[in-house]
Amino acid sequence: MASDRLAGRKAIVTGAGSGIGAAVVQRLKADGAQVFTADVAGAVDFAADLTGDGANADLVARAVAAMGGLDTLVPCAGISAFHPLEGHDDAYFRRVIEVNLIAVFRLVRDAVPHLKAAGNGRIVTIGSTTSSHGDEGLCAYSASKHAVLGFTKSAAAELGPLGVTVNCVQPGAIATPMTAPAFTDMPEFRTFWENKAPLRRLGQPQDIADVIAFLCSDDARFMSGHGVWVDGGAMVRH
Template sequence: MRLENRSAIVTGAASGIGQACAQLFAKEGAHVLAVDLPGKNLAAAHEGRKGITCLEKDIAAEGAAEDIVRTATDKSGRLDIVLNNAGVSSYTRIEDMTDEVWQRTLSVNLTAQMRLCQAALPHLKQSPAGRIINVASVMAEGTDYGLSAYCASKAGVAGLTRTLALELGKFGITANYLEPGAIKTGMTSPLWDARPDVAEIWAKKSALRRLGQPIDLARGALFLASDDGGFVTGHGLVVDGGLMLRV
């Protein structure tokens, strides 16, 4: 097992990419603290799964990062892996942008990631294989109408992670980010289920001619979290089935 006896935090773990990562990490031997908002059916998502402890918490709330790290370390006595996956989407054109939409998007997608990394650092420094994996998006490098806040937040994740890699390398900690493409998750499924024609358009844009699944991202995250990815840092791993090749 590639993560035997390691301790991991996975946020946004009630569905989609976070759920898949938490369960694959646990399957590979990690003790996982799965985190998501209250009311997201987090416990039900992981019912019967060994090695997963659930914590309902708004990651953007004051003091949340410290509470999450404390819960993880109290449970397993160590912390080796932080996977920041929780995020929100927003579709507001700049001329209609409000401070509320802008601040909420950056607070969840970027600031909360920085805070959790910061709170985890004392423990990651003690780990023989400290790992930070932040979830960005292919939109960190692209854009579309109405995505100014979302794209800014995801580009920020990329910049944050590269800086973490530079600053923490001397401690043997790696920091990388995932760039998902068109992935069928709890966030995207309602649209694609209601509009299969839209789903088909996105699938055809991919070189592999299909939508991505959460497990596709989880497998990439597992590589970065394991010893296999021990000499990879400051890297953005694009998992998009070739979506961006024609952009």
């Protein structure tokens, strides 16, 4: 339910053009935040490939100029596809690490001076159930998402004294354009995840956005450095 709990917050959301990122933009705005949106292309405030040299520094500078400051980061941009290990090419593995991990590191690093100035910063990274477990065909993705969780913990240790909380949301199987091909082409994969979750359904982007908004709010002021599962209970059994 919309509120004014994020009034005054100035947030960057990446991956804002689709799926979870788009839902986060809606929810943060509904709760009163100013939001500066980024994605590769489309109707966003900053359209660029965020793995490009200087792209994140440029994004931060433009967001600060547009909003008059910056205190909240939600880097949702990410990629995923099934690639068996046999014949897995170097280029795709590198690409996944670049998008899912290095671009997140660069955004956080480039925003630190502004988060420091704000004094009550919030960073919510997007991990996955594969931040803690593995799966067939997901070596690159799982490596990147384990790393995002590790990055989150160390960033929380380092930025906590500056008043910044850093947490990682770990979504389960969420119905977005990223997962649509797998759930459409492999109905048994969809059924598997629906049944694995005690809540017996796939997640929707809003299910994740609502938890992210909470982590950005003052209610979550004493939470930092954690992975927060939002998976309908799917991972209570392995």
